Amino acid sequence: xxxxxxxxxxxxxxxxxxxxxxxxxxxxxxxxxxxxxxxxxxxxxxxxxxxxxxxxxxxxxxxxxxxxxxxxxxxxxxxxxxxxxxxxxxxxxxxxxxxxxxxxxxxxxxxxxxxxxxxxxxxxxxxxxxxxxxxxxxxxxxxxxxxxxxxxxxxxxxxxxxxxxxxxxxxxxxxxxxxxxxxxxxxxxxxxxxxxxxxxxxxxxxxxxxxxxxxxxxxxxxxxxxxxxxxxxxxxxxxxxxxxxxxxxxxxxxxxxxxxxxxxxxxxxxxxxxxxxxxxxxxxxxxxxxxxxxxxxxxxxxxxxxxxxxxxxxxxxxxxxxxxxxxxxxxxxxxxxxxxxxxxxxxxxxxxxxxxxxxxxxxxxxxxxxxxxxxxxxxxxxxxxxxxxxxxxxxxxxxxxxxxxxxxxxxxxxxxxxxxxxxxxxxxxxxxxxxxxxxxxxxxxxxxxxxxxxxxxxxxxxxxxxxxxxxxxxxxxxxxxxxxxxxxxxxxxxxxxxxxxxxxxxxxxxxxxxxxxxxxxxxxxxxxxxxxxxxxxxxxxxxxxxxxxxxxxxxxxxxxxxxxxxxxxxxxxxxxxxxxxxxxxxxxxxxxxxxxxxxxxxxxx
Numbered sequence: 001x002x003x004x005x006x007x008x009x010x011x012x013x014x015x016x017x018x019x020x021x022x023x024x025x026x027x028x029x030x031x032x033x034x035x036x037x038x039x040x041x042x043x044x045x046x047x048x049x050x051x052x053x054x055x056x057x058x059x060x061x062x063x064x065x066x067x068x069x070x071x072x073x074x075x076x077x078x079x080x081x082x083x084x085x086x087x088x089x090x091x092x093x094x095x096x097x098x099x100x101x102x103x104x105x106x107x108x109x110x111x112x113x114x115x116x117x118x119x120x121x122x123x124x125x126x127x128x129x130x131x132x133x134x135x136x137x138x139x140x141x142x143x144x145x146x147x148x149x150x151x152x153x154x155x156x157x158x159x160x161x162x163x164x165x166x167x168x169x170x171x172x173x174x175x176x177x178x179x180x181x182x183x184x185x186x187x188x189x190x191x192x193x194x195x196x197x198x199x200x201x202x203x204x205x206x207x208x209x210x211x212x213x214x215x216x217x218x219x220x221x222x223x224x225x226x227x228x229x230x231x232x233x234x235x236x237x238x239x240x241x242x243x244x245x246x247x248x249x250x251x252x253x254x255x256x257x258x259x260x261x262x263x264x265x266x267x268x269x270x271x272x273x274x275x276x277x278x279x280x281x282x283x284x285x286x287x288x289x290x291x292x293x294x295x296x297x298x299x300x301x302x303x304x305x306x307x308x309x310x311x312x313x314x315x316x317x318x319x320x321x322x323x324x325x326x327x328x329x330x331x332x333x334x335x336x337x338x339x340x341x342x343x344x345x346x347x348x349x350x351x352x353x354x355x356x357x358x359x360x361x362x363x364x365x366x367x368x369x370x371x372x373x374x375x376x377x378x379x380x381x382x383x384x385x386x387x388x389x390x391x392x393x394x395x396x397x398x399x400x401x402x403x404x405x406x407x408x409x410x411x412x413x414x415x416x417x418x419x420x421x422x423x424x425x426x427x428x429x430x431x432x433x434x435x436x437x438x439x440x441x442x443x444x445x446x447x448x449x450x451x452x453x454x455x456x457x458x459x460x461x462x463x464x465x466x467x468x469x470x471x472x473x474x475x476x477x478x479x480x481x482x483x484x485x486x487x488x489x490x491x492x493x494x495x496x497x498x499x500x501x502x503x504x505x506x507x508x509x510x511x512x513x514x515x516x517x518x519x520x521x522x523x524x525x526x527x528x529x530x531x532x533x534x535x536x537x538x539x540x541x542x543x544x545x546x547x548x549x550x551x552x553x554x555x556x557x558x559x560x561x562x563x564x565x566x567x568x569x570x571x572x573x574x575x576x577x578x579x580x581x582x583x584x585x586x587x588x589x590x591x592x593x594x595x596x597x598x599x600x601x602x603x604x605x
Contacts, residue, residue, distance in 0.1 A: 010246035276544025287436035302432025337385035458540025
């Protein structure tokens with residue numbers, strides 16, 4: 001079963017509200033709703049009669065684009081907006097229809113329940129975050145978010161009698177209550193909400209229907225266009241906070257999934273390649289969610305715009321301020337460290353401090369231990385909040401110079417690079433840091449904490465894979481050294497030679513250490529960390545992507561090679577032919593009547 005976070009929860013919520021708006025509009029219009037609810041919001045403009053040359057040029061221009069406009073108009077599906085204030089009147093009209101009585105489908109009831117559930121949970125948290133004295137904020141919120149929640153609940157109440165039994169929650173006896181999503185467990189009701197198609201029944205067609213003659217269909221050009229509806233969009237701060245709340249909840253779920261994946265890898269239940277690809281895909285998914293957020297709320301850019309207000313409100317719910325510091329040199333409020341770590345504030349604070357000193361084409365170099373040394377005597381989970389924050393800083397500070405070096409050379413690499421490398425390459429002072437880059441940095445840290453002392457197993461796996469490939473290629477080359485066929489000229493061996501060069505350069509030798517040594521020659525006063533393969537031993541995800549790239553390239557070359565030589569195919573034909581030949585000879589010698597057939601088609605004497 002696919003995880004729920006493959007689509008953002010806010011996007012699911014918008015789809016639910018659009019389902020509600022579409023069904024209300026379509027049903028009301030089908031049964032003669034007296035008011036025109038179609039509002040395509042076409043811009044109005046005054047037209048003036050052109051004369052002379054201007055009129056002639058206008059006609060020519062219209063003739064040139066006439067055909068394309070007609071084609072576009074025939075294929076464009078009109079879309080109208082249903083205003084929120086019309087929801088109640090539409091529901092009352094539908095509920096008042098008695099000839100015939102309109103029954104509410106399961107899909108509509110489920111979509112309405114899910115939209116109310118999410119709104120209600122957010123409404124309780126939003127009220128908790130506002131103080132009693134903040135009257136203006138409370139009034140503004142009631143005019144936007146709470147107002148829409150009341151509209152949805154009113155629609156549910158009006159149409160409750162038309163809903164099938166057991167398809168909706170009774171709001172009177174079971175009101176929605178807010179709960180901490182970080183600590184809550186999935187209930188059976190939540191699992192039921194997650195599948196909007198679960199209530200659909202599969203019916204087999206009758207024989208009469210199957211035997212019925214086909215009906216003539218109209219050409220596509222004659223098919224009437226279906227009208228599409230959507231709920232009125234809201235650009236208020238309350239709606240933006242709701243979207244940020246959904247986004248952070250999705251990121252929390254994705255991060256938990258990634259941690260569990262690497263725990264399974266540490267227990268040797270899953271492969272390095274699958275974990276690396278899954279983690280990189282998760283970061284790409286967060287990037288898509290961030291882009292969707294920015295599209296829905298123009299003017300939003302980077303982590304600070306999305307998560308900054310959300311984190312501050314969450315601190316207020318705890319009765320704390322995000323700006324409160326226990327010590328003068330504290331970068332965060334450690335009283336709410338769990339919240340700051342959950343909202344990726346700790347990772348953002350560390351990366352933003354490095355972004356301020358990044359220069360294009362320049363690698364930051366500092367002495368080993370300049371920021372301190374990690375305490376590896378205890379696991380990260382057993383550290384204090386200050387110890388956790390300090391350990392995260394040291395991990396990133398130690399790896400950052402090599403990450404910058406890797407970002408400079410992997411752009412020309414024949415292997416692969418992950419989202420973290422791409423994000424670091426784009427870091428510049430003053431540029432808003434994207435949320436997905438902060439999440440990528442958090443994944444880098446989570447892998448370290450999950451793997452602990454076994455974090456170097458990623459590079460060990462890459463090295464074993466490279467050695468096996470290299471040995472296989474060399475043995476095969478020695479065997480075919482004096483053998484030649486027309487389908488495989490000697491020039492084709494250069495492809496395997498090139499792959500051997502890639503393995504030697506990117507895996508067998510420490511290319512980052514070589515670049516680091518050149519920098520040390522230019523800056524002789526700096527003591528640069530010189531541990532061999534330091535970054536790869538701390539970076540199992542890039543090792544997994546390197547392994548995947550090598551395996552994919554190796555497999556492609558091997559398939560071409562064996563197809564050209566035919567060795568595997570000929571051996572397969574021989575393997576299939578031998579049992580038949582043996583059976584024919586045996587039946588000739590012993591007679592067919594002396595054989596019996598047992599289950600599985602095996603002939604025995």
